[in-house]
Amino acid sequence: MELSKGIQTFIQTSRVARMATVDADGCPHIVPICYAYDGSRLYSAVDKKPKRVEANLLRRLVNIRANPRICVIIDEYDEDWSRLRFIIIHGIAAIEPEGTEHSRAVNLLRKKYPQYQAMNLAEGVNPVIAITPTKVVSWGTFE
Amino acid sequence: MELSKGIQTFIQTSRVARMATVDADGCPHIVPICYAYDGSRLYSAVDKKPKRVEANLLRRLVNIRANPRICVIIDEYDEDWSRLRFIIIHGIAAIEPEGTEHSRAVNLLRKKYPQYQAMNLAEGVNPVIAITPTKVVSWGTFE
Numbered sequence: 001m002e003l004s005k006g007i008q009t010f011i012q013t014s015r016v017a018r019m020a021t022v023d024a025d026g027c028p029h030i031v032p033i034c035y036a037y038d039g040s041r042l043y044s045a046v047d048k049k050p051k052r053v054e055a056n057l058l059r060r061l062v063n064i065r066a067n068p069r070i071c072v073i074i075d076e077y078d079e080d081w082s083r084l085r086f087i088i089i090h091g092i093a094a095i096e097p098e099g100t101e102h103s104r105a106v107n108l109l110r111k112k113y114p115q116y117q118a119m120n121l122a123e124g125v126n127p128v129i130a131i132t133p134t135k136v137v138s139w140g141t142f143e
Numbered sequence: 144m145e146l147s148k149g150i151q152t153f154i155q156t157s158r159v160a161r162m163a164t165v166d167a168d169g170c171p172h173i174v175p176i177c178y179a180y181d182g183s184r185l186y187s188a189v190d191k192k193p194k195r196v197e198a199n200l201l202r203r204l205v206n207i208r209a210n211p212r213i214c215v216i217i218d219e220y221d222e223d224w225s226r227l228r229f230i231i232i233h234g235i236a237a238i239e240p241e242g243t244e245h246s247r248a249v250n251l252l253r254k255k256y257p258q259y260q261a262m263n264l265a266e267g268v269n270p271v272i273a274i275t276p277t278k279v280v281s282w283g284t285f286e
Contacts, residue, residue, distance in 0.1 A: 028212065032216065077159040085230045088172070
């Protein structure tokens, strides 16, 4: 997928996104995510930020197993509404509990977020969500 | 629904939320929304911020007509991850193109956002989305 340099940079440098998943009954769920972008896929980890249930029962993972279609938004709010901008990424999510893709994602996440350097992101314990964009829509100006 | 004072204040004062809707095929969509909260429902207007299509064909409205179940997240990102907090609102959305509910929503939105005072939010042209929460989940500290 061809994205402009400005949009690529915006995706790479933004610190937080919000991801929607959908359960088997068509009910949506949103969570804020930290993510890394390698130029083609987005990666997010099920990390140690406190969660109420064990990783595999997390709503986002249960939903992705039932329906891998997700939507991610990366946006900036500004009180000057002429400066609002956002990128909506429609995509397919895959759960990577371990292996090469898991390790690569963890490395990318640690590079972007110093917070992850002291945090265990272990194979089999902290699955990674890998998102392949299928459609990207942008609004606003991305230099 | 009983929400703590801290959570009520957070919902009332936050400036932006993100709303997920789902289409008839189970595909999610997210948009950033400005909203007003009257203590029981959230209101968002389809306003004049530039859109690619006429109001009634907007994805969020098409989706809500097919499936009124929505999810709204209001969160704050912080590089100190111990300060992260969010509120997830599951709810049912109704489209109010005109009438009392429309006028009430417009008044609330104009009170919260000075930007709306100079913007036309007309009955029949700028529908309002009224969200009735069915479940609210919070994470983090809300004083």
